Amino acid sequence: MxxxxxxxxxxxxxxxxxxxxxxxxxxxxxxxxxxxxxxxxxxxxxxxxxxxxxxxxxxxxxxxxxxxxxxxxxxxxxxxxxxxxxxxxxxxxxxxxxxxxxxKQVAFTHKYYTTPLALVAPKDSELTSTEPAALAGKTVGAQASTTQADFAQDVYGKAGAEAKLYPTQEEAITDLQNGRLDAVISDKFVLVDWLKKA
Incomplete structure (x- = not known):
């Protein structure tokens, strides 16, 4: 790069x-x-x-x-x-x-890039929105100990979605591919990279 x-x-x-x-x-x-x-x-x-x-x-x-x-x-x-x-x-x-x-735990430099969050769902998904209310009753996967996990729990979870957390992003995507999740939330660049290879 x-x-x-x-x-x-x-x-x-x-x-x-x-x-x-x-x-x-x-x-x-x-x-x-x-x-x-x-x-x-x-x-x-x-x-x-x-x-x-x-x-x-x-x-x-x-x-x-x-x-x-x-x-x-x-x-x-x-x-x-x-x-x-x-x-x-x-x-x-x-x-x-x-x-x-x-x-509180580590010293940071200035950030060197910014990436927005994104939500990905299977092609045949009935989801038409990323709004929290649209995910009520759905299961959203995210990698544990990330800002995406926080968002899945704090925003989607409070709206009635189940946030399922994984040790790695790859495990969340695998469960999405195998129909065990309705959606995965992650960094947009990570999901775009995965979609290009899928």
Whole structure:
């Protein structure tokens, strides 16, 4: 993917600032970056075991600009912040939305992209709207520990939908494909990427 010079410069400055405090006073030769590895097109593991995606491109570009080796470490999403706090890696680059709750646990850089939420349903679905009332009595899947899960529970759940949460986005989509869900809510770019491949 092509990364704009502005995004790279802003992210590099933020990473350098984080690195100054988080990595110690001595110059780091290697930075460990935590990511999920299960959220295409942002981060995913290829069949041959390589981690790739937009977040990985950002991480590698930052490391190159900082002249350090970049080690990508995959971590289940619901444990990614605890793993950072346990120093399993030095920073997270993983399509993480900035929320007030998360700001209590980790320091964020400026966000480097914005993606809206989207809802996807099977072609033969009777759903004609994404309004909460339209999903009353329906089952909506989302990845656990995400802003999409919060929305599914807080908005659709209060309107009478059942929010079913999954460890990964892929598991939610699999249940949608197998008819166990009426819809899945996720980042628009993630769903568009999946629909292109489906």
């Amino acid at each position: 092509r990364i704009s010079r502005w995004i790279l410069s802003a992210a590099a400055a933020a990473m350098l600032a984080l690195g100054a405090g988080a990595l110690s006073a001595q110059a780091a030769e290697k930075i460990k970056i935590g990511t999920e590895g299960a959220y295409p097109p942002f981060n995913t593991i290829t069949p041959d075991g390589k981690v790739e995606g937009f977040d990985i491109d950002i991480a590698n570009a930052l490391c190159a600009q900082m002249k350090v080796e970049c080690e990508i470490v995959t971590q289940d999403w619901d444990g990614i912040i605890p793993a950072l706090q346990a120093k399993k890696f030095d920073a997270i680059i993983a399509s993480m939305s900035i929320t007030e709750e998360r700001k």
